[in-house]
Amino acid sequence: MNSVRLGLIGVGNIGAHHAEYLLANKVSRCKLTGVCARTPDKLAKFAERGVKTFTDAQAFIKSGEIDAVLIATPHYEHTSIGIAALEAGLHVMVEKPISAHKADAERLIAVRKKHPKQVFGAMFQLRTESRYAEIKKLITGGQLGEITRFSWIVTDWFRTEAYYSSGGWRATWKGEGGGVLINQCLHQLDMLQWLLGMPTRVRSFVKLGRYHNIEVEDDVTAFFEFKNGANGVFIATTGEAPGTNRFEIVGTMGKLVLENDKLMFTRNAVSMIEQSKTAKLGFQKPETSKLEIPISIEPAQHAVLMQNFVDAILDGVPLISPGEEGVNSIELANVMLYSGLINQTVDMPMDSAAYEKKLKELIAGSKFEKKVVQISNEDFTSSFTR
Numbered sequence: 001m002n003s004v005r006l007g008l009i010g011v012g013n014i015g016a017h018h019a020e021y022l023l024a025n026k027v028s029r030c031k032l033t034g035v036c037a038r039t040p041d042k043l044a045k046f047a048e049r050g051v052k053t054f055t056d057a058q059a060f061i062k063s064g065e066i067d068a069v070l071i072a073t074p075h076y077e078h079t080s081i082g083i084a085a086l087e088a089g090l091h092v093m094v095e096k097p098i099s100a101h102k103a104d105a106e107r108l109i110a111v112r113k114k115h116p117k118q119v120f121g122a123m124f125q126l127r128t129e130s131r132y133a134e135i136k137k138l139i140t141g142g143q144l145g146e147i148t149r150f151s152w153i154v155t156d157w158f159r160t161e162a163y164y165s166s167g168g169w170r171a172t173w174k175g176e177g178g179g180v181l182i183n184q185c186l187h188q189l190d191m192l193q194w195l196l197g198m199p200t201r202v203r204s205f206v207k208l209g210r211y212h213n214i215e216v217e218d219d220v221t222a223f224f225e226f227k228n229g230a231n232g233v234f235i236a237t238t239g240e241a242p243g244t245n246r247f248e249i250v251g252t253m254g255k256l257v258l259e260n261d262k263l264m265f266t267r268n269a270v271s272m273i274e275q276s277k278t279a280k281l282g283f284q285k286p287e288t289s290k291l292e293i294p295i296s297i298e299p300a301q302h303a304v305l306m307q308n309f310v311d312a313i314l315d316g317v318p319l320i321s322p323g324e325e326g327v328n329s330i331e332l333a334n335v336m337l338y339s340g341l342i343n344q345t346v347d348m349p350m351d352s353a354a355y356e357k358k359l360k361e362l363i364a365g366s367k368f369e370k371k372v373v374q375i376s377n378e379d380f381t382s383s384f385t386r
Helices: 013-023 057-061 076-087 102-113 130-140 186-196 272-278 302-315 323-342 352-365 381-385
Strands: 004-009 030-036 052-054 068-071 091-094 120-122 147-154 201-208 217-225 231-237 245-251 254-259 262-268 288-293
Touching: 004 013, 004 057, 004 302, 013 030, 013 302, 030 057, 030 302, 052 057, 057 076, 068 076, 068 302, 076 091, 076 102, 091 302, 091 323, 102 323, 102 352, 120 302, 120 323, 130 186, 130 245, 130 254, 130 262, 147 186, 186 231, 186 323, 201 323, 217 323, 323 352
Parallel strands: 004 030, 004 068, 030 052, 068 091, 091 120, 147 231
Antiparallel strands: 147 245, 201 217, 217 231, 245 254, 254 262, 262 288
16 A cells, blocks of 8 residues: 545534645645535535545445545544444544543444554644643653642633534533533643543532533533642633633642743752752752743644554554543543532542443433524634644
8 A cells, every 4th residue: 555545524623624634635645535424515515626425424434435534523423433444444543532431432442452453543633742742751851850740721712602502512411422621621631641641539620501501511620639649730611711721730850831832941950859858948949940941833733643644554653642542531531520520539540331321311311402503614723722
């Protein structure tokens, strides 16, 4: 195989974005061969450009027209379509989240293990951005010492009622499986586990429809505990304006702050633990130096991750974002919501069956009636660079 025949399933906001850079040949050795959407009127523009069109995902997967598939449908379909594609022998890239909840992600990963020769990726493009790559270097290189605390306030996800009314699946238990955590914050949650690892316990407080006429969470404050004794707090909402995006990581050797497109490192001359034990004065802090770490704020890096996916298929290069790792971010989203719903601290790893049971109860008990309205098109790509 010299090139990859790629199929795209789903052409909503994010699917249309993927199609745009693929048709512009931003990914080498890859051709967008086919597109699938349930709504025929969304397919006409692709047919005009010589792209084969389908309205049935299963038929598309079995068509023999594609070698790999990019799944960009609503959340609940990621698992069933992903399993069908893997079983049909296709390579699979899944948009975030890889599944609507942890139990479904485990089902998808179990099938993937039966097909180890196929490439399975997850679309977590923040891993390619220099700001997070620099943070990871500092942590893994030991410059921060042992991590003791983090806080991430990510409240610049402001959404209007018009946004939530633009799709029948949005912000419903049945259609999306949650709100700000599973939709807006999955990339930040992927960064949390990628940089700091998974917590051992989580306690959260969630508000359902605090700012919007929705049945799912739009306001969250969560507390994390880690194996080494570190702790952290994660705050997110879609109802606050102007909002904040501040990520702070503290270690024994200093503090990192990512805010307003700047990465600042305040480094201790000696470990704060050593300073505490050896200082002769009660208020004597370690001497510090302050450094701005150079970073670039790139446009959305989806094409970079897709190029890596194609290179993995053709050349066997390692994936930047393996699909199996997608279970971690969905588990964090699930556990924060679950803890708030049952009003208890939850040990990790969380019981995926218990959460799935709770989610099914919410779906079955829902009496929420949603009115869908058409809204004007707008550029949503600015949300990629948080």
